[in-house]
Amino acid sequence: MTELFITGGIVYTPEGPRDVDIHITDGMITGVGAGRSIPAGAEVVDATGMYVLPGAVDVHVHGRDPGFPDKEDFGTLTDAAAAGGVTTVLDMPNTVPAVDSAGVLEAKAALAHSKARVDFGLWGLIRSSSTPDQLEAMAAAGAVGFKAYLGYAFNLSQKRVQYSPDLDDPDLEAPPDYGTLARLAPEVARLGVPLAIHAEDPTVLAAFRRPLLTYSDLLAARPPEAEAVAISAAAAIAKESGVRLHVAHLSSALGLSAAEDAIRNGAPLNLETCPQYLLLTDADFERAGNAMKMLPPVRYASDRAALVEGLARGVIKVVATDHAPHTDNEKSNTFEDALPGSPGVQTLYLSCLDLAKKLGDVWLAPRWVSEGPADAAGLQESKGTIAPGFDADLVIVDPNRKTQARSDHMRSRQRHAALEGMEFGFGIEDVYLRGESVLSNGRVRGRMVRPALVAR
Ligand SMILES: [Zn+2]
Structure with missing residues (x-):
């Protein structure tokens, strides 16, 4: 002992x-x-x-393993997490092969276990072709929930999720649509795990497509309407099915307002945002450069203010990172070619403590990064709280x-x-x-x- x-x-x-x-x-x-x-x-x-604070539970990381170990692997991911006070990471399913079956999930779990320095959980992927049986098998294998990338296509040749809604490319599989969500939501509800969405409506994205030569192009191409429309549509499905809808990386005032309307209307939504949307605005691009290219984009000061206020009021209950590293080469391209995403797991706790202190209550930080996320992910019996019986x-x-x-x-x-x-x-x-x-x-x-x- x-x-x-x-x-x-x-x-x-x-x-x-x-x-x-x-x-x-x-x-x-x-x-x-x-x-x-x-x-x-x-x-x-x-x-x-x-x-002395409860370890953070980062419900939204991209460990890139298996598939892209030159970007990150479970060793480097969890090393960064440990250094930042994140003791549990929940890894997203857009690794290679994509986590769309129990067999893939089990193989990924074994790989993660061989390298992980903090505890980890795995999300399963929802594709247009997913069946209730596949979801049930993934849940039985330990999936913490399921993720649907609404604005994203799947590249079948590389088995990766990519951000282009350009379906002219024969290698791309269409993102799951609202019909797929409505069809599968009752099963996810029955399994008792959250259904997470990347909330960008593909038809809105398609209407605003343009070459991304500058940061302004990025903002114009990923308007807040895309976020708000996706949230409202998915919220209707959540209300009808009872599934806990986890809205990933909320980035806009309009998206927050759509989510709050849905919550007031009885939809079971759980809102997540990230430090980059709480701390940065478009003006930071000049300093941060391509490291700030991410999806959804960091928007305007008014969006940041709305999100901080939503967090302070307790409407947003989770701060996660959307930790999404790439290689230096992939980030040092031209803006147009730089891949979207930034690492963030190592600074999650420190940035939230700092923000909470500025809001006048430093003790909000463990609620945002530990208690709230543990609840959201169904880990509230073992993680996120300092009390007898907890890890x-x-x-x-x-x-x-x-x-x-x-x-x-x-x-x-x-x-x-x-x-x-x-x-x-x-x-x-x-x-x-x-x-x-x-x-x-x-x-x-x-x-x-x-x-x-x-x-x-
Ligand atoms: Zn993500």
Whole structure:
């Protein structure tokens, strides 16, 4: 039996921040309280002056493994996650081969398990051709939920999801449409896992297609109407089927407004946004360059303000990263050719702590990156909370040390991120995965998380 005792810190508990000690036995939290006596033989961690927070659950990462290990793999992904206080990552299914069956999911899980340094979960993919039986088999194999890329086509020759809605190319399979969602949503609801959408309506995208020579072209080609229309349509399907609809990377004021209308109307939506949409505007492109090319795009100051306000009001409950690295070559092309996406998992916690502090309540940050995401992903019984019975996934944060996002500190393969150069008023001192320090112990191995399924 290994015992760990963390004392002296300000601990974020379900009741709020408290001066309490944490007792950990064999990787699980067994006691939280003030004035507890140190168990015999326990390793004692003095966290005086520090915050002790639940490890983050990043529900939206692209680990690129298998398929594109030159962009990232489960080792580099989870190394970056661990360094940033993210102790669980949920990996998206657009790897190669695409995760559209239980067999592919199981093979990916084995690969991830051989490299992961933090816990991980896997999303399954919804294609136009997906069947309820395939979804049920993936859920039984441990899928945390299913993702439908509404604005994206599948390249069958490379078995990858790509952002062009250009269906003149015979190698492209059309993105799943609302009919596919309506057909499969009842099964996803029955399985008890979330249905996540990349919310961009393909017909709106098709109407605004143009060469992407400049950042303004990108904004014009991916208008907020595409996001809002997709959210409204999918919300109707969610309301009718009862499926928990997870709206990925909300990026616009119009999209937020469509989502809020749907929620008021009784649709079970869960909203996610990302640090880049909360911290950046189109004006940052001059500084960040191609690292800021992503989909949906970072928009205007009015969009950022609406999203920050939605988060502060608690309408948006999840901040995830859409961590999506590419090789330096793929990002240093011309703007037109640069692939969309930026790494972000390593700065998730620090950027959210900084934003929460600016909003006047630093303790909002663990709600956005730990509690909210654990709930959204069905992991609320083991992750995201510091309380007895939960995994001892903990982050020790120094509230008086600054950290700058710097490419030479990044552990992802793509080092230059959209947030490059930003300074956050916190420092990550140590990170524990199930009671073991992942910063000082390279031998800690991540495990696959499985949601608590409600079906049958
Ligand atoms: Zn994504």
